Amino acid sequence: MNILLATDFTEAAKHAINCIHQITQTWTSRKEIHFTLVHGFKPHVPYSNTPSIPVYYDPSLKSSLQQKLEHEKGSLQFTMQVDTLFEEGPLPLVIESAVKNKKADLIVMGTRQKSAFERVTVGSNTAEVMQKVNTPILAIPLEAKCKQMKSVVLTSDLESINIDHIHFIKKWLQDNHAQLKILHVSDKDKNHETLIKKTAMHHHFSETMHEHHFVYNNDPIAGIQEYIGKEKPDLLIALPRDKNFFQKLFHISVTEDMVYHTQIPILILP
Template sequence: MKKILFPTDFSKTANNAFVYALEMAKFLEAELIVLHVYDLPPVSYEGYPSYVSEVYETIELNKFENFKDHVPLLRKIAEEHQLDSIKMSHVLEQGDLIQAIKKLVKSDKISLIVMGTNGASGWKETFLGSNAGSVIEKVPLISLTVPAKAKFDKIKKIAFTTRFKSKDRVALKQVIEFAKQVNAKVKCLYVKTFDSDVKESKIEKWRSDFKDEPVEFFVIAHDDVKETIYDFLKNQDIDMLSMLTYKRGFFEGLFDPSLTKKMSYHTEIPILALHEK
């Protein structure tokens, strides 16, 4: 059975992403592993080691009680969405979040990580200094990050931007495989700028190579790449955006203040982050 890892801090944002994790587990016929990681603060009380020990024991006990109290809440969310049949296990770890995730990814052979993005600004938190951003950057596994405003509905359309590079071809195959599992179609977008060096023959070759797959190619001529992507996501009613992590810098550029109005719509779209293979 496949396994999905869901790191949580039990916040509203995390609970919202939990619904996506449950739905992914249903589609992938996977077990869901819920992970909560906490860290112990530095405590210094020179000459009283027993006091320090008592402080740590109290903190750990409180963390355990908090964890224990939240497990039934997650079960309730699963029941409310008729997903309580999903196999679920719970892990409480002390230490560093990234290291704990890497450890579980290796030991449990995790197939997918699902987690919420902090705050309400969606993509910005995904890439700039959040836990989700750290996971995308440091854990080489496909990850689904869910903004606080996202509300799960059927995933029917997944967008994938490309420049028809060899890395993009490998990533597109990953996206198509994922799309098949969730009964979605892939909308592959290429923004053709004035100085584009991609030949029409290459585009047609891709169309031919993927003609039997649930993917549709769009070539839009425009010099404003960012705005074209925003318009595409809205006009095509996209449910999820997939991207390669090597494009992280480019996607950070999508946070241009001049695009704030357009960006507000897309704070509800989850991001499927892929790693180069």
């Protein structure tokens, strides 16, 4: 498996890299995993931390960031097989290129929640990557605890599911020795048992140990957040039909404190 580790040298990126390292420690395919640290270099930087201030060209920045990337690689080589990819351009475009060149099977990205501005920028990066590639993305919030993913929740809208996604989920469950819970969110109580038996998803997971869970809410995102807050699973697997799904799920209103906002890793299958 080829895994891309997106890094901007922030605590969020370091946390995500540390988490995927810990998660894959017990995988039977551990020796077959190859990691690539990916950094998208922007030669123009702002005069200050204020986004509205004009930018200037810093010729020494490229060399400094390359050294940072190699230093980060050096600190990881003792525990994982890793190389680096350093390219000029916005991170989503650099990752899109890396996915093709490295034949990546998974992209790991950190997300941070310290401020509204950071949440918007990081969330937008991940959402844009999701639109550009068809590779699974593991988004790990800075607040998420690094632990084995024994309890996995898959969101379902009872629509058809890509067979490649089925294979990926089954392999993920096997590697993590995880239990699968399929979450259905609807605005009213329906005859779910009859509906589920008619779906391709039910057929594909018939030989995989799993449970079906139901939440009634007219807002699917709020329903997912409610379930996560109550059940506290280790991972959410999302099959977003709506490209704004990630932003809706990860964004917290500046004025409203959402009790059930997501603080667990999300595996996005575009």
